Amino acid sequence: MHHRTVEQLAAGAGPIHRLDPRVKLVTVLAFVVGVSTLPVVPLTLFLWPAVLVLSALLVAGLPFLFVLSRSLLVLPFVLMVAMFLPFTRGPTPLWVLPGLELTVYQEGLQLSLAILIKGALALLAVEWLVFTTPFHRLLLAMRAFRVPRVIVVTLSFLFRYLDLLADQSQRVRRARMARAPGGTVRWRLRSTGGMIGRLLLRALDRADRVHQAMLARGFDGEIRILSCLQMRRVDVVFLVGAGAGLVAVPILGLVAGGGL
Amino acid sequence: MHLPDGILSAPVWIGAGAVTAGALALCVRRASRQLDEQRAPLMGVLGAFVFAAQMINFPVPGGTSGHLMGAVLLAVLLGPAAASVVLFCVFLVQSLLFQDGGITALGANFINMGLVGSFGGWAVYRLLAGGGGQARRSLAAFVAAWAAVEVGALLAALQLWASGSAPLMPVLWTMGTVHAFIGIGEGLITVATLRFLSAARPSLLESVP
Numbered sequence: 001m002h003h004r005t006v007e008q009l010a011a012g013a014g015p016i017h018r019l020d021p022r023v024k025l026v027t028v029l030a031f032v033v034g035v036s037t038l039p040v041v042p043l044t045l046f047l048w049p050a051v052l053v054l055s056a057l058l059v060a061g062l063p064f065l066f067v068l069s070r071s072l073l074v075l076p077f078v079l080m081v082a083m084f085l086p087f088t089r090g091p092t093p094l095w096v097l098p099g100l101e102l103t104v105y106q107e108g109l110q111l112s113l114a115i116l117i118k119g120a121l122a123l124l125a126v127e128w129l130v131f132t133t134p135f136h137r138l139l140l141a142m143r144a145f146r147v148p149r150v151i152v153v154t155l156s157f158l159f160r161y162l163d164l165l166a167d168q169s170q171r172v173r174r175a176r177m178a179r180a181p182g183g184t185v186r187w188r189l190r191s192t193g194g195m196i197g198r199l200l201l202r203a204l205d206r207a208d209r210v211h212q213a214m215l216a217r218g219f220d221g222e223i224r225i226l227s228c229l230q231m232r233r234v235d236v237v238f239l240v241g242a243g244a245g246l247v248a249v250p251i252l253g254l255v256a257g258g259g260l
Numbered sequence: 261m262h263l264p265d266g267i268l269s270a271p272v273w274i275g276a277g278a279v280t281a282g283a284l285a286l287c288v289r290r291a292s293r294q295l296d297e298q299r300a301p302l303m304g305v306l307g308a309f310v311f312a313a314q315m316i317n318f319p320v321p322g323g324t325s326g327h328l329m330g331a332v333l334l335a336v337l338l339g340p341a342a343a344s345v346v347l348f349c350v351f352l353v354q355s356l357l358f359q360d361g362g363i364t365a366l367g368a369n370f371i372n373m374g375l376v377g378s379f380g381g382w383a384v385y386r387l388l389a390g391g392g393g394q395a396r397r398s399l400a401a402f403v404a405a406w407a408a409v410e411v412g413a414l415l416a417a418l419q420l421w422a423s424g425s426a427p428l429m430p431v432l433w434t435m436g437t438v439h440a441f442i443g444i445g446e447g448l449i450t451v452a453t454l455r456f457l458s459a460a461r462p463s464l465l466e467s468v469p
Contacts, residue, residue, distance in 0.1 A: 006357055028363075029363065032265055032362070032363045032364055033364060035265070035266065036265050036266050036268075036270070036273070036362075036364045037270045070359050071359070073359045073360065074264045074359075077262070077263065077264050077267065078264065078267065080426075080431075080434065081267060081420065081425050081426050081431075083434075084426050084427050084430050084431065085425070085426065085427075088427045088430075089427075111424075111425070114266075115266050115267050115425060116266075117266070118265060118266025118267075119264040119265050119266040119267060119362065121266075122264070122265030122266055122362055122363065122364070123264070123265070123359055123362075126355070126356065126359065126363060127359065129356075130356050130357055135357070138356070148285075148288045150288050150291060150292045150303075150345060151284075151288065151345065151348065151349060153300050153304065154303045154304045154307060154345060154346065154349045155304070155307075155349050155352065155353065156304065157300070157301050157303070157304020157305055157307070157308070158304040158305075158307035158308050158311075158349050158350070158353060159308075159353065160304070160308075161304065161305050161308035162308045162311055162353075164308070165305075165308045165309055165311065165312035166308075166311060166312050166315060168312060169312035169313065169315045169316060170315065172316075173315070173316060189448055189449075189452050190452055190456075192316060192449055192452055192453075193449065193451070193452020193453045193454075193455060193456045194452075194456045195316055196313045196316055196328065196449065196452075196453045196456075197452075197453045197454075197456030197457045197460060198456070198460075199309060199312055199313055199316075200306075200309055200313070200333075200337075200453070200457065201457070201460060201461060203305050203306060203308070203309040203312075204302075204305075204306075204464075206305055207301045207302040207304075207305040207306070210301040210305070211300070211301050211302070214300075214301070223300060
């Protein structure tokens, strides 16, 4: 499954991998927010953030093609939007599609492109974060930023059992395909309900057993999270550098938007 | 239906984010009281279950294949507050590890697929099911699950329109029609699963908070 590759990547030991996860989390959030709020024109605005995120990916030593292929996931939704915008948002006509009497407008086309680029840049930044940070370190960073304990604990159990339950789901599916492929719609529906219901019962029982096991090991209802995060000099240097690079993003936006 | 980053305008995603933060704070408080820390593993394991269940596709007549969103199912089992917390965690993991849905759009996605499904879907289910028998409960679950998908999709369309990313009528129409079909899949799977559960372990559905 895909997230196993992610885990393997995140377990690496490059300079970016070793950075404090809090620093990386803040940087990526700032980047994504900055990029999402940039104005739409001119498109050259996105050059600087693109340089930032691509060089960050390069330094992290991530497999470029894999990262790019994941970024294409932004496409389906953007395509749905791009279906309408170029034809409806005017007023400058660019060209007319022959035979269809559809006019493509410059403003709409620009907006679709900007949405595509923004989505892709944000995705690249998130990938940079999760491909260089093991999930449990990310959770420590979230906890350090006061994300409620219930959420962090739920996330950690979710991540822990993701693989197990996904495997179970695959096995159930394979078993059904092997023994009884096809069938009427009504029958298939019943068996789907049975498969999902069975998965759910197993999940509930598993949660119960996990809880018993925790109690047996002295769990008293209080979840304690031991944080071992430490800011080193490298982290501070990175934070300052990234901050400087990021501050340039909204400034560029203001300049282009005529605000400065 | 997971909105990516960059498609919503700042006022829309910040607004949705604020609503999400507020609602989530309430849900977290309620869920931690209701389930107490003793059941800490339960919500996480159920979150993993949502992923596992989504891998099982059910071919909807008409060409598309639906997979479970699971909001109504979780809400019926756990109550809406705890279901919301589980769903938020699911969306967060989807956007981080699976690049499905944006970070800035997390709030909007949570409203469309989490809050609408758990609170709205649960209310519809409760209202229609009443104390009725199997057939009536099945119908209620179907309507609730279908409506949750459809309303969520229409909300997403409205958010796109408010962001200036799509013209109102076409996007409403497209999202509405596509999800009317997807909703049928969701409804059928939810009903089939609940029927199985009420046969295999009826106590599960009786102890709903």
